[in-house]
Amino acid sequence: MTDLTAQISNFSQTLELCSKEILVQLAQQSSWDSRYRTIMLLGKKLPNLNQEMKSDSALVQGCESNVWLHFQWHNNHLQLAASSDAKIVKGLIAIVLAAYNNKTREEILSFDIEGYFQQLQLSKNLSPSRTNGLFSIVKTIQAAAR
Amino acid sequence: MSIKQQFPFFSNNPDIVYLDSAATTQKPNSVIEAITQFYTHSNANAHRGNYTTANEVTTKYEAIRNKVAHFIHAPSPQDIIWTKGTTDAINLLAKAWGDHNINPGDYIVVLGSEHHANFVPWQQLAKAKQANFKTVNILPDGSPDLEHYELLLRSNPKLVAIQHCSNALGNIQPVHHLLSLARDTGATTLVDGAQAIAHIPVNVSDLGCDFYVFSAHKMYGPMGLGVLYISNKVKQNIQPYQFGGEMIERVSIEETLFRPIPALLETGTQNISAIFGLSAAIDFIESSIFQYALKNKTQLFQYLIDELKKINEVQLFGNTEKNIGVASFKVLEESTADVSALLSEQNIAIRTGHHCAMPLMQALKVDGTHRVSLGIYNDKTDVDRFISALKSAIELLN
Numbered sequence A: 001m002t003d004l005t006a007q008i009s010n011f012s013q014t015l016e017l018c019s020k021e022i023l024v025q026l027a028q029q030s031s032w033d034s035r036y037r038t039i040m041l042l043g044k045k046l047p048n049l050n051q052e053m054k055s056d057s058a059l060v061q062g063c064e065s066n067v068w069l070h071f072q073w074h075n076n077h078l079q080l081a082a083s084s085d086a087k088i089v090k091g092l093i094a095i096v097l098a099a100y101n102n103k104t105r106e107e108i109l110s111f112d113i114e115g116y117f118q119q120l121q122l123s124k125n126l127s128p129s130r131t132n133g134l135f136s137i138v139k140t141i142q143a144a145a146r
Numbered sequence B: 001m002s003i004k005q006q007f008p009f010f011s012n013n014p015d016i017v018y019l020d021s022a023a024t025t026q027k028p029n030s031v032i033e034a035i036t037q038f039y040t041h042s043n044a045n046a047h048r049g050n051y052t053t054a055n056e057v058t059t060k061y062e063a064i065r066n067k068v069a070h071f072i073h074a075p076s077p078q079d080i081i082w083t084k085g086t087t088d089a090i091n092l093l094a095k096a097w098g099d100h101n102i103n104p105g106d107y108i109v110v111l112g113s114e115h116h117a118n119f120v121p122w123q124q125l126a127k128a129k130q131a132n133f134k135t136v137n138i139l140p141d142g143s144p145d146l147e148h149y150e151l152l153l154r155s156n157p158k159l160v161a162i163q164h165c166s167n168a169l170g171n172i173q174p175v176h177h178l179l180s181l182a183r184d185t186g187a188t189t190l191v192d193g194a195q196a197i198a199h200i201p202v203n204v205s206d207l208g209c210d211f212y213v214f215s216a217h218k219m220y221g222p223m224g225l226g227v228l229y230i231s232n233k234v235k236q237n238i239q240p241y242q243f244g245g246e247m248i249e250r251v252s253i254e255e256t257l258f259r260p261i262p263a264l265l266e267t268g269t270q271n272i273s274a275i276f277g278l279s280a281a282i283d284f285i286e287s288s289i290f291q292y293a294l295k296n297k298t299q300l301f302q303y304l305i306d307e308l309k310k311i312n313e314v315q316l317f318g319n320t321e322k323n324i325g326v327a328s329f330k331v332l333e334e335s336t337a338d339v340s341a342l343l344s345e346q347n348i349a350i351r352t353g354h355h356c357a358m359p360l361m362q363a364l365k366v367d368g369t370h371r372v373s374l375g376i377y378n379d380k381t382d383v384d385r386f387i388s389a390l391k392s393a394i395e396l397l398n
Ligand SMILES: Cc1ncc(COP(=O)(O)O)c(C=O)c1O
Pocket: B022, B023, B085, B086, B087, B088, B115, B117, B118, B163, B165, B166, B167, B192, B194, B195, B215, B217
């Protein structure tokens, strides 16, 4: 096992995020600022990426801020590690990872991501460029599962 | 009636705080009506028909050319050429003038703070012609390093192309001085006036530049129309870059005789409705209510800068003294993406990013800034709502 493999594995296994809980949590927020506060708190649950993991080759294209994404398969489950230097984006990444981390191909491909985003009411808050950035992460993950 | 009430955008969007006039200005009723009026009452092509409506349109169309000439103090309406915009005008010049006047080894000089529209066409022309493309170093306040400029002028550049005002910072550049030094070397000169035209009086005769360009949409006029001023003395160096209808005197199988500038460069049907709209925009700018509001805008800008300076986390860029009303800033320790998301959530319309001036951002050592740009319609409430939204954003991110 290389260092990077171990690091991705580590990141992926320490993540404790559940998409259902996130939906409930965000639905409870009544004001725009508390929604963002919640999103940013979710971002804080992501472990830090070290310098090696913040390599240019891991950068996701199409994002307004820097987004790094790593993935690998482990026992038929997709291990994900990702982060951003922007706090809100980092929170959004946590929301995406909650849906996809440690899931099988079938689970990933059958997950209704657009419905998920709609329930989170994120599209209203996100500019097209920001949503595009988020969707490029999603597309990369979906492509990995195909 | 307040000046804001003349802009239907604001009654249709009462929640939006529009602080992005450097990207494009909102349009007053008079401009919108002039465009509608053209299509509902006068729609005919200029310089084409010989019936009454067509003749009337042609007369008005040429009268507006004359009005634009007066507006920027050009010696003759024949010095005014319609284009699609500033970018189009500069690209036109790179072909119609650049292709025939730039030779291998020649020098082209631009400021390091140019908008890409006045940077990339010259950079690419230089590449194609094996000429040298040089940029003047930018000082920390966004103004050009004059020593470096004089050094570059020693290469006797063929072209000096400079911005009148910076779109990213709002700086009013010392164009008079820059142009007079450039003239002494015999360079042909171009001024990108896209950001100046709505804010400061422009006098091309006084500036003594060979080319001056601007867009109607940044001066309360319509999109899709630009103006290119060409001084009489450089007209002989210009060749047509497109071929077609109105530019032609006579065509036979053997040869074609061209008409002089402006027709030479105005191939095909022009954006006549927008030209009628521009006429109304000039009337608006020359009105006393506008000129009065312009003074208020200067005070409002000072207030905006004072309020921004009170926020510890804010780092301001640019020269805020000689400025058209643009505040360019960054929130220390925060990503611009975060701040911009939280401002947009609060209905604040500003621009975040590199502002099509990446070489300038590199010189200032930032990835991008937030740009607040004032228009004639902005008032203290707009600035207060923006400042309070910015404070909320900073607090939330902390
Ligand atoms: C200084 C400057 N030059 C050129 C342009 C390009 O103008 P347009 O998009 O109207 O062609 C802009 C517009 O942002 C500008 O600010």
